[in-house]
Amino acid sequence: MTTPQSSSEKSIRHVDAVVIGAGTAGHNAYRQISKVTDNVVIINEGIWSTTCTTMGCMPSKLLIAAADRAYHSNHSDEFGVEGNATINGKQVMKRVQDERDRFAGFALKSVDSWDENNKIYGRAIFSESGLIEAHTAEGDTQYIKADHIIIATGSKPFVPEGWKLSLGDTLLTSDTIFELPDLPKSMAVVGAGAIGLELAQAMSRLGVEVVIFNRNNIVGGLRDEEINQKAIACFSNELDLRLNTTIDSVTRDDSGDTPQAVIHYTDADGKAQTWRGEKVLAATGRRNTLHTLGLEHVGVELDKSNRPLNFNRVTGKIEGTNIYIVGDANAYMPLLHVSSNEGFLSGKEVALKISGRADDVSMSEAIANDSDSTNNSNMLNDISPEKSQTETTAMAVMFTEPQIMNVGQSLLQIKEKGLPHVIGEVSFDNQGRSRVMGVNCGLLRIYACPETHLILGASMVGPDAEYLAHILATAITNQVDIDGLLASPFYHPTILEGLRTALRDTSSKIKKYSS
Ligand SMILES: Cc1cc2nc3c(=O)[nH]c(=O)nc-3n(C[C@H](O)[C@H](O)[C@H](O)COP(=O)(O)OP(=O)(O)OC[C@H]3O[C@@H](n4cnc5c(N)ncnc54)[C@H](O)[C@@H]3O)c2cc1C
Ligand SMILES: NC(=O)c1ccc[n+]([C@@H]2O[C@H](COP(=O)([O-])OP(=O)(O)OC[C@H]3O[C@@H](n4cnc5c(N)ncnc54)[C@H](O)[C@@H]3O)[C@@H](O)[C@H]2O)c1
Secondary structure (H helix, E strand, C coil): CEEECCCCCCEEEEEEEEEECCCHHHHHHHHHHCCCCCCEEEEECCCCCCHHHHHCHHHHHHHHHHHHHHHHHHCCHHHCCCCCCCCCHHHHHHHHHHHHHHHHHHHHHHHHCCCHHHEEEEEEEECCCCCEEEEECCCCEEEEEEEEEEECCCEEECCCCCHHHHHHHHEECCCCHHHCCCCCCEEEEECCCHHHHHHHHHHHHCCCEEEEECCCCCCCCCCCHHHHHHHHHHHHCCCEEECCCEEEEEEEECCCCCCEEEEEEECCCCCEEEEEECEEEECCCEEECHHHCCHHHHCCCECCCCCECCECCCCCEECCCCEEECHHHHCCCCCHHHHHHHHHHHHHHHHHHHCCCCCCCCHHHHHHCCCCHHHHHHHHHHHCCCCCCCCCCCEEEECCCCEEEEEECCHHHHHHHCCCCEEEEEECCCCHHHHHHCCCCCEEEEEECCCCCCEEEEEEEECCHHHHHHHHHHHHHCCCCHHHHHCCCCCCCCCCHHHHHHHHHHHHHHHHHHC
């Protein structure tokens, strides 16, 4: 519906709901709302195929898949299998791009099926009057008034100031690295977080000369120093990790045949050093863009880290407003499954409100009856009326080798809160199946409450960490205690038997604590 405004000559479109951002969170929210109304708009600048499929989770895992093939072909001598794999960089990148485009195609097919009248290609901001202004690529501005607003604007790579200008096209971010037509000869990866570790190891395994710089002595953002030290030890077996370094300046040298990136840095011993090579990957974090949206005009306050205040961690709703902020945009847990769940739940809640069913249908019933909700069933406990609303159990996995995983509360959080806890652990250095498979480097630590015997959290570097993460997150979510987990069968010989050893260690420490 379009209402002409005589005073300002503006044409204001009044909609039931607007979704800003067409990534995973925005797609999920839009799909739910469009089930109950056609009077919904989704505004998006840039790609419509989602960060995860196009420049995030999927292309990074495709690159890692190629890298692991290469690495194991060349590093199986101890098994009596000698190999000398040739890496065809162009074919590596072609498969990454072809498969990535296939995944992106599914997302775009869904977008194509949406009513063209409901899609606006442009950038949204809030005006002083509280209207949403959509600035389109053609230079038009559309004015929108919405009864419900879902902000799903994601995050962008953070690049230190001046680097783009100094490094030009020798600088890569996760937005550009998957577009390379071939593998570079050498690369500095700045940042040893999730993106830095995953991509540095993949590139190194594909024969690129890689060094990783990190400003502190922490890899993968680990908050348990023992796991951190173990991770550093495991990765140092194959990666050139330069931790505790300060990048003083970056420049570019165009004097030779190929442009060279140059990094001047101070190493861990305080010595001035220089690195030269073909590319620099800035993996120095991602930032949301909430501060650029004019949210102050609609009563949303942000903290120093650009996170919304008065925020419901389950649905993303800003209390006292009709606004939801979901996915990477709220900067609380910038992970795919969280973006997906938050987009779905906010969209579902808005759909129930629009259809006037919010009061008579509980969210759990709505989800149980929803054919799209299979991925979101873990949220049922969080939002059923019988239980108070709680946050999703935190879970993160890094797809390095060995993998890193964290679930529940970190050791740092537990200590800061002063919670009573014991720590049970297992080393994977000599664990049976890990040794059989030649993947024996790792450590798992489980933090448990000695009073309730419940798991508070866990951290691990080691093989199959992705599966252990899911088991432990399920136990935390469903409040299965240590004995409950130990009562489950563990097949022999599996890497998961390591989990049983850690649980037994936790159990014996609980007994000692209590006696
Ligand atoms: C290299 C890499 C690897 C990753 N690997 C994993 C992984 O293995 N597992 C995992 O769980 N997570 C992973 N992630 C994180 C995951 O990709 C994100 O958490 C997820 O994609 C965020 O989805 P979203 O919907 O919040 O945002 P996005 O998908 O980024 O969507 C936001 C959309 O909003 C648009 N937009 C922004 N501002 C505006 C505006 N003002 N107006 C209109 N539109 C706007 C953007 O252009 C974009 O289209 C990875 C990320 C990267 C970069
Ligand atoms: N497997 C996964 O789930 C996965 C994979 C990739 C990315 N992600 C998501 O993407 C987010 C962003 O990842 P990221 O790795 O870019 O960010 P991050 O915040 O995890 O890590 C950034 C790292 O860069 C370092 N750093 C920052 N500035 C630096 C500087 N000037 N010099 C040296 N080091 C510097 C930091 O100390 C930190 O170790 C993650 O938090 C995660 O949510 C998830």
